[in-house]
Amino acid sequence: MLLMLLQIVDILLTVLWWFIIAQAVMSWLIAFNVINTHNDFVGQLWMVLDRITEPLYRPFRRIMPDFGGIDLxxxxxLILIIILQGPVLGYLARFAYTNGLA
Structure with a gap:
């Protein structure tokens, strides 16, 4: 049961990873005026991606220094997602397997 829950968390983190990548690429395309947010589809997609990612970014933006026009x-x-998917979920899966919780 616990392993299935860990797999679901892993899938959700992977989906979140792709949302962040899509939002970053789209922000570059908007910044370089390749796509225009006045297009209905582009505007809606941008709004959806922003609503998904902004709650994740907000706590970190409060503590991150201002780098001008660069948002890190x-x-x-993404680095935190990598840490969660690799060592943390791996450790929890090994712990569940060795203790008979799998």
């Missing part, structure tokens, strides 16, 4: 918050969140 997505990279920080």
């Amino acid at each position: 918050t997505p990279m920080l969140v």
